[in-house]
Amino acid sequence: MNAVEIEEAVSDLVQQPFDAAEFPFQFITAFGAKKATVDRLRATKNGTNQSDVGGVLQRNNIHIGIAPAGQVGATLAALRASPKTTSAKAKFILATDGETVEAEDLVGGDVIACAYTDLPRHFATFLPLAGISTVKEIKNNPIDVKATGRLNKLYVELLKDNPDWATEERRHELNQFMARLIFCFFAEDTGIFRENQFTATITQMSHAGHGSCDEQWGNTHEVLTALFRAMDTPVTHEGNLDDRYRRAAGIRPYADVFPYVNGGLFTGATESPRFSRTARAYLLRAGELDWKEINPDIFGSMIQAVADDGERGELGMHYTSVPNILKVLNPLFLDGLREQLEAAGDSRQKLRNLRRRLANIRVFDPACGSGNFLVIAYKEMRAIEAVIVERLGGEANLKLDERRSVIPLSNFYGIEIKGFAAEIARLALLIAEFQADCLYLSQQEARAMVLPLHKTGQITVGNALRRDWLEVCPPVRVTAGAEHDLGGPTGRLALEANGLGEGAGTETYICGNPPYVGSTWQTAIQKADLEAIFGSRTDLWKSLDYVAGWFMKAADFGTRTTAASAFVSTNSICQGQQVPILWPLIFATGRSIAFAHTSFKWANLASHNAGVTVVIVGLADERKGATLFATDGNGIVTTKAADHINAYLVDGPDVVVGKSPWPISDLAPMDFGSKPVDGGHLLLDSAEVASLNLTPDEQARFIRRLYGSFEFINGVIRHAIWISDADEKDARLIPTLAARFAKVSEMRAESSKSRTRDGARWPYRFDERRQSGREQLIVVPAISSENRDYLPCGVLPSGIIINNKCYALYDAPMWNMALVASRMHWVWIATVCMRMRTDFSYSNTLGWNTFPVPKLTGQDKADLTRTAENILLAREAHFPATIADLYDPESMPDDLRRAHDENDEVLERIYIGRRFRNDTERLEKLFDLYTKMTASQPKPKKGKKAA
Incomplete structure (x- = not known):
């Protein structure tokens, strides 16, 4: 379920008669609990309800108690004190008697006390029950979710009633029609129109359809068309009230009372879609809401999905929190404005200079969606201007x-590929401006200035990677003296009156959160977009994430006009193979990294998106000094001045970590496991092993336990047929084995690769064997989750086979495992290796062979051997827990964490004589050591190379 559906479900629940026995089950169902889950909670025998206070307890979620009348507070206290609440790790407790509700978020600390019927106003507090992360803006203002839901129902109904409006040719008209409705709902609740004027007129002047044929549609579409035409028709001539235009247009009397709006929003308002009885009801229900509470940066983002068939299932899920947006905007330019404000003190000249600067700032989001970044930038600038x-x-x-603002909406630019999102971005900026005028001037003055609408944000519909950004946001030479539109002067402050906007001193800031899309998942069109940007610069562009196109175009933009930029991106563009492809091209334009926010979770409301790991990178002209930001596991942001930020977002010189065929440090060589290339015929589960009908001796001789990344991490049992050349003849005498060899031979013989076809001659064994089967292995999974604090690794005894989804140190000293298991190595591979979505893709040549380690003494190696063994012993104490169980960051055993802490303590003292303060400091030391080691490292004699 999405947030909108949940809000509607909770609203429906409180409108029904209260059923004490059923409420707990109805409540968790409203948040998406499956029928099977509810049935298990209901069951009296072998059920999952663990409540010890007569309520319903859903493990890891909520403990609900039904209170006697007037005893809600006492019941909540009993839930809080319940041992089961603690042991079941309940996130919430809730008590109700059907009249009042009290609840508590045991994780976040929020407390709710309200009437039972007001529970929907607090639905967002409980969104974690549905696996949806939430933010305080949604918790405090559920009107945005409710409005999104009602408009979505209306939109879907209109598409059903008007299939011709669903075509590519007319979808833009429907999107614009929806934007007009939103404005009218907002206007009638904020004093732009008379209170309830729009909804009341529709209620009184329109009638629902009935019957069939044309009568089924009623006249709602005619009434709306008349209203919108009135809003597009001036009521003045040469500055004086004059009804000549409205008389000429034949405006109906009930529509003539509406003001002239224009501003592009109602231009060409000639037709409205037909309304069925159901659609008209949805329209009126939307009008019942109190739209003055709408928050444009939230609502715009949420409503964006309404017009997108592919995104409608995630309705209301795409809101990005203001604090995350400010992580981009603050260091890009807002912090500088605030510092100048602080320095200005009460100096009137300095304050006027700063205000002049505000008037000349342009904000450009070339992937603007519904305008979140632009709206937040505008609101923050208005707050500074108000001071x-x-x-x-x-x-x-x-x-x-x-007192009127000198910050024009026309200074806010965007590119958006989806037409409806662009419409909403323009509208969101208008709403943000009106709300700011109400806040900083007065409601009366804001109303007087808002109509007719003046020029809003300059949002261009198109593909940002194909558009010329200099055409969308051109270099400023001379700006017009005053803004005008078809309705005459806007009432905004004329810029030339204060000597503002002469072109000199114009600042342009490019920002946003472009689509990421890794190279594997790009469409043909997206590949073509990247080729158009990078094709003439590098042959390796196909390995770049889609977001790289925005960084390159921003860097190119900065070579033509003064501009700084900052984007959110998956951290993959600052890791692994993308670094040497992308960043030399960006640095060649003269850009440098002015600031960066190292990896953190960028979460939205989507239940399927617990938060992708991102970085923020700010580019500007080459300069001395930069700033690094980092967010720790508790969400606390630290700031560090840096001499120079390199492409890995480390304070250090520009360096590219390239693959090495051998370790640059004194480490054991690491290699892949063995690659079967067998069509699955040499790999077996336990049932398949039994089906071979081998004797115990034959099974011991020909069958081995097999591990890949998945099997090692999750404890999954798999086996492999492992035949030495000396045992081939005996193995072929066993019919079940011979049958499998025949299938392997057939599969390899049909391959398009000559190397694989050669392997048909030895179908009894893995095509690429890198072990004898007699070695002890220190094993490292090739793919593992970044969510763990340490890289999974371990020791496997002689006789175990690993496939090519694992790496191994064969018969290596145990102290090597201490290095693999360290936080130092986790930080290194997280930076220099590739990613597969949110997983690490380990590389021996890029991660292990390049890992810089100081010269180790005999005592160092003995100490590290001991700490590695302690890690293994701590794991063994929790047998049969798997690696996945043991390294879950939420439930890692204390003794295992202590063993890793000791390992880190020993290793980090070898590096610098003490523990590192954080991962940033670790990386800086590793890059410094890597630079020194690779600069002085002699080329070793050829030996065994890592694959």
Whole structure:
């Protein structure tokens, strides 16, 4: 379920008669609990309900108690004190008597006390029950979710009633129609129109359809068309009230009372879609909401999915929190504005200079969606301007013209590929401006200025990687003196009156959260987009993430006009093979990394997206000094001044870590496991082993336990047929084995690769064997989750076979495992190796062979051997727990964590004589050591190379 569906389900629940016995099950069902889950909770025998206070306890989620009348507080206290609440790791407790509700978020600390019927206002607090992360803006203002849900129902119904409007040719008209509705709902609740004027007019002047044929549609579409035409028709001539235009247009009397809006929003308002009885009901229900509470940066992002058939299932899921957006905007330019404000003090000249600067700032989001970044930038700039106005004398001493904002919406630019999102971005900026005027001027003055609508954000619909950004956001030379539109002066402060906007000193800031899309998952069109940007620069562009195109175009933009930029990106562009492809091209334009936020979770409301790991990278002209930000596991951000930030987002010189065929440190060589290339015929589960009908001696001789990454991490039992050349003849005498060899031979013989076809001659064994089967192995999975604090690794005894989904150190000293298991190595491979979505893709040549380790003494190796053995002993104490169980960051056993801490302590003291403070410091030391080691490293004699 998505957030909108959950809000509707909770609203429906409280409208039904309260059923004390059923409420707990109804409540968790509203948050997406499956029928099987509810049935198990209901079951009196072998059920999962563990409540010890007569309620319903869903493990890892919520403990619900039904209270006697007037005893809700006492029941909540009993739930809080319940040992089962603690042992079952309940996130929430909730008590109700059908009249009032009290609840507590045991993780976040939020407390709810409200009437039972008001429970839907607090639904967002409980979204974690559905696996959906949430933010305080949604918790505090559920109107955005409710409005999104009602508009979505209306939109779907209109598509059903008007199939011709669903075509590519007319979808834009429907999207624009929806944007007009949103404005009208907002206008009638904020004083732009008279209170309830729009909804009341539709209620009174339209009627629902009935019967069939044309009568089924009623006249709602005609009424809306008349209203929108009125809003597109001026009521003045040469600055004076004059009804000539409305008379000429034949505006109906009930529509003539509406003001002239225009501003592009109602231009060409000639037709509306037909409304069935159901659609009309949805329209009126949407009008019942209190739209003045709409938050444009939330609502715009949520409503974006309404018009997208592919995204509608995630309705209301795409909101990005303000704090995350400010991680981009603050260091890009807002912090600089605030510092200048602080330095200005009460100096009127400095304050005016800063205000002049605000008027000349342009913000450009070339992947703007519904305008989140632009809206937040505008609101933050208005807040700074409000302080300036207050220090200059405020409302008491300044004329209205001096208090009005000098920040024009026309200074906010965007590119968005989806037409409806672009419409919503323009509308969101208008709403943000009106709300800011209400806040910083007054409601009366805001209403007086808002109509007719003036020019809003300059949002271009198109493919940002194909558009010329200099055409969308051109270099400024001279700006027009005052803004005008078809309705005459807008009432905004004329810029030339204060000597603003002359072109000199214009600042452009490019920002946003472009689509990431790794190289494997790009469409043909996206590949072509990247080729158009990179094809003439590098032959390796196919390995780049899609987001790389935005970074390159921003760097190119900066060579033509003064601009700084910052984007959110998956951290993969600053890791592994993408670094040497992308960043030399960006640095060649003269850009450098002015600031960066190292890896952190960028979460939205989507239940399927627990949060992709991202970085923020800010580019500017080459400069000395930069700033590094880092977010720890508790969400605390630290700031560090850096001399120079390299492409790995480390304070250090520019360096590219390339593959090495041998370890640069004194480490054991690492190689792949053996590759079967067998069509699955040499690999077996336990049932398949039994089906071979081997004797115990034959099974011991020809069958081995097999591990790949998945089997090692999850404890899955698999086997392999493992035949030495000396045993081939005996194995072929066994019919069940011979049958499998025949299938392997057939599969390899049909391969298009000559190397594989050669392998048909030895179908009894793995095609690529890298072990005899007699070695002790220190094994490292090739693919593992980044969510663990340490890289999974371990020791496997002689006789075990690993496939090519694992790496291994064969018969290596145990102290090597201490290095693999360390936080130092985790940080290194997280930076220099590739990623597969959110998983590490380990590489021996890129991760192990390049790992810089100081010269180890005999005592160092003995100490590391001991700490590695302690890690293994701590794991053994929890047998049969798997690696996945043991290294779950939420439930890692304390003794195992202590063993790893000791291992890190020993190793890190070898590096610097103490523990590192954080991962940033670890990386800086590793890169410094890598630079020194590779600069002075002699080329070793040829020996066994790692694959």
